[in-house]
Amino acid sequence: MSNINGKVYAMNAITPMKPWKTWVVRAIFFTLGHVKSLQQDLINLSFIEFARWVVVPRQRFPYLGNGQVKEDLKYDYLLFFSNFNGTWNQYIDAFSAVLSNGLNLVWRWSEKFPGSVPVTLFKEYIARVQFDTDYYFTAYPHATANDLKSAHIVQASLDSLVQRAPNCTPEEFRSAYLNFVIQVQAHLGDTGEAPVIF
Amino acid sequence: MPNQNGSVYGLTILSPIINDERATPSHDLQIRNYLATVPTGEGSPFALAPGTHLARLVVMDDVIYVGSPSIEEHLHSKYLVFESNCDGDLDSYLLGLATAVPQHLDAIWSHCVGYPGAANPQAFAAYMKACQIETTFYFAAVNDKSVPETLRALQTQRAVSDFIARHQGMNAALLQAEFAQFATRLKSEPLPASGSMGPLRGLKTGGRNE
Numbered sequence A: 001m002s003n004i005n006g007k008v009y010a011m012n013a014i015t016p017m018k019p020w021k022t023w024v025v026r027a028i029f030f031t032l033g034h035v036k037s038l039q040q041d042l043i044n045l046s047f048i049e050f051a052r053w054v055v056v057p058r059q060r061f062p063y064l065g066n067g068q069v070k071e072d073l074k075y076d077y078l079l080f081f082s083n084f085n086g087t088w089n090q091y092i093d094a095f096s097a098v099l100s101n102g103l104n105l106v107w108r109w110s111e112k113f114p115g116s117v118p119v120t121l122f123k124e125y126i127a128r129v130q131f132d133t134d135y136y137f138t139a140y141p142h143a144t145a146n147d148l149k150s151a152h153i154v155q156a157s158l159d160s161l162v163q164r165a166p167n168c169t170p171e172e173f174r175s176a177y178l179n180f181v182i183q184v185q186a187h188l189g190d191t192g193e194a195p196v197i198f
Numbered sequence B: 001m002p003n004q005n006g007s008v009y010g011l012t013i014l015s016p017i018i019n020d021e022r023a024t025p026s027h028d029l030q031i032r033n034y035l036a037t038v039p040t041g042e043g044s045p046f047a048l049a050p051g052t053h054l055a056r057l058v059v060m061d062d063v064i065y066v067g068s069p070s071i072e073e074h075l076h077s078k079y080l081v082f083e084s085n086c087d088g089d090l091d092s093y094l095l096g097l098a099t100a101v102p103q104h105l106d107a108i109w110s111h112c113v114g115y116p117g118a119a120n121p122q123a124f125a126a127y128m129k130a131c132q133i134e135t136t137f138y139f140a141a142v143n144d145k146s147v148p149e150t151l152r153a154l155q156t157q158r159a160v161s162d163f164i165a166r167h168q169g170m171n172a173a174l175l176q177a178e179f180a181q182f183a184t185r186l187k188s189e190p191l192p193a194s195g196s197m198g199p200l201r202g203l204k205t206g207g208r209n210e
Helices: A019-034 A036-042 A090-097 A100-107 A119-129 A143-167 A171-187 B025-036 B089-098 B102-110 B123-131 B147-166 B170-189
Strands: A008-016 A048-056 A076-085 A136-137 B010-018 B052-060 B079-087 B137-140
Touching: A008 A019, A008 A119, A008 A136, A008 B052, A019 A036, A019 A048, A019 A076, A019 A100, A019 A143, A019 B137, A048 B010, A048 B052, A048 B079, A076 A143, A076 B079, A090 A100, A100 B025, A136 B123, A143 A171, A143 B147, A143 B170, A171 B010, A171 B123, A171 B170, B010 B137, B025 B052, B025 B102, B079 B089, B089 B102, B089 B123, B137 B170, B147 B170
Parallel strands: none
Antiparallel strands: A008 A076, A048 A076, A048 B137, A136 B052, B010 B079, B052 B079
């Protein structure tokens, strides 16, 4: 079991919801999905590579026959999966500090959710509803979400310079190269082993 | 479509695990035992098959009781959760897995109810889709780049950083010539392996990060 691979942490959480509340959550996510400006805080939390919420209605747990007993549940369930950089504490602290309104909007419909502020009760709740990852893969264990964004900026700038370079005089090239360096200089952070966590 | 964000697909699969009291060890434990032996780096089945950015496999033993006054309830089956963030088209992705790493898929999913095996990729894809749950909300920090494009970009970032450091203050004509060679060399370099840590660069990392 490992929730960590390189610089990424895999979090899994499951919370019960009364079935009628599921529709409220669906409406909230529908709005969030279609109004991009509402995702700004999530984008600003630039240590999240991928995250998802999945509503599993109580009658929709996969049933395949072959002797499987059909589930008989009272609650619908909200699954949350996140792939983030840094430690569990840093993640929950940042979530609570930056996204408290958004998180409350999503999770207040789950049973016994205490609110995302104060953070101590929020952490206690997340620790209770979290379950561990048995196998975790990332194609880029040495890179963070910011590294990925930066790498694509460097690639785009380089492609542009490569295209332009053959048509430049040496002086024109020097000027274009300096502009290139200015464009990419903030995006050359080193990737590699994750910091040691004590 | 909530499963998709840009060109990235958020696949969520819950496969019911066979509940057989006579099995020793139990099927869920056999999955866990096997997963503990599967490489997570460049030898990972998800590195060998195309298209996976990040993926996880989790045995979900039960739902969680959050305390009174909520109702305590339990699942009849344990579920194998497969969460994958992959490139583009779902059918191509599933068929790619079945073609590239059937032995791993069989070793894992053969403990799940109704699993048809990966020898028939079409049947495998149909089974996975039968177990799929639609993602309700999906966020991707980078949603318009494939795995090879990202691996290439990370390689470029490292190379550019080294090139800039080595060519400071060089005269314009030489710089232009060296840059042209650098661009050609970089283009012809093989793509770094998915799941690898990249070349060691001798830089120190570490420190408290709690």
